[in-house]
Amino acid sequence: MATVESYDVRSVDRGEVLRYLGYAGQPITPELDARIDEVVARCLAACRPRGSWGVFDVAARGEKGGVPVISLAGTSLELRGRSIAEHLDGAVAVGALAVTVGMGVEAELRRLSLTDPLTQVVFDAAGTAAVERAADAAEASVVADAASRGLFCGSRFSPGYGDLPLATQPVLLAALDAQRALGITLSRELLMSPTKSVTAVVGLFEQPRGTAHASCAGCPCRDFCVLLRSGSTCRG
Numbered sequence: 211m212a213t214v215e216s217y218d219v220r221s222v223d224r225g226e227v228l229r230y231l232g233y234a235g236q237p238i239t240p241e242l243d244a245r246i247d248e249v250v251a252r253c254l255a256a257c258r259p260r261g262s263w264g265v266f267d268v269a270a271r272g273e274k275g276g277v278p279v280i281s282l283a284g285t286s287l288e289l290r291g292r293s294i295a296e297h298l299d300g301a302v303a304v305g306a307l308a309v310t311v312g313m314g315v316e317a318e319l320r321r322l323s324l325t326d327p328l329t330q331v332v333f334d335a336a337g338t339a340a341v342e343r344a345a346d347a348a349e350a351s352v353v354a355d356a357a358s359r360g361l362f363c364g365s366r367f368s369p370g371y372g373d374l375p376l377a378t379q380p381v382l383l384a385a386l387d388a389q390r391a392l393g394i395t396l397s398r399e400l401l402m403s404p405t406k407s408v409t410a411v412v413g414l415f416e417q418p419r420g421t422a423h424a425s426c427a428g429c430p431c432r433d434f435c436v437l438l439r440s441g442s443t444c445r446g
C-alpha cells in the first residue's frame with residue numbers, strides 16, 4: 211500500500227545547482243551569482259513536490275538467466291541485476307519511492323527553452339536539485355517507517371544506475387500508483403514526464419548500514435526528518 215505525500219521544499223543545495231551547471235570552481239561574477247539565486251527562487255515557487263512511497267518485504271532472492279533477481283512481497287516489482295543485488299545484500303525489506311516537482315516546472319522549462327535558453331539551463335539545474343530534495347523527503351518517510359519496524363535504511367538506488375534496468379520503471383511506478391497519484395507517465399523510451407521526477411529503492415536492514423544516515427548533521431533527509439523532530443534518531 212503506497213502513501214502519497216506533499217513536501218515543503220524551500221531550498222536547494224546551491225553547490226548542487228552549480229555542479230549541474232558544470233561549474234568546477236571557476237570564479238562567478240556577482241551578477242551571475244544574483245541571477246542564479248533569482249532563477250532558483252523562481253523554480254522553487256513553481257515546484258509542487260509530491261511523492262508516493264511504500265515498503266515491501268523481500269519475498270525471495272533468485273536468478274533468472276544468470277542475473278540475480280530480488281522479488282518483493284505483495285507486488286509484481288522485481289529488482290534485477292548484480293549492482294542492486296549487492297546494494298540490497300542482507301536487506302529484509304525494500305522501500306520504493308517516486309517523487310516529482312510537478313507540471314508547473316515542466317511548463318516553465320518548455321516556455322524558457324523557446325524564450326530564454328540561458329535562463330532555462332539554470333532553471334533546469336534548479337529543478338533537478340529540487341526533485342532530489344523531494345526524494346530526500348520521501349526517503350525520510352521511508353527511514354521513519356523502517357525505524358518503526360526496528361530496521362535501518364541504506365542509501366537510494368534508482369533504475370538506470372549500475373545494471374538495474376530502466377525497464378524496472380513501469381512496474382515500480384505501478385506499485386506506487388504514481389500515474390494516478392502523482393501524474394508521472396513514461397515515454398516509450400521509459401523516460402518520465404514530468405522530467406523532474408525521480409524513482410528509487412532503499413534497502414531496510416536489521417543492522418545499521420555503512421555510512422547511510424550515519425550522522426544527522428550531514429544527512430540529506432534532515433530537513434524532513436520526523437524522527438529528529440520527535441527527539442529520536444534512525445540509529446536506534
Ligand code: SF4
Pocket residue numbers: 350353423424425426427429430431432435436437438442443444445
Ligand atoms: S536526520 Fe538523523 S535521524 Fe533523520 S534520517 Fe537523517 S540520520 Fe536519521
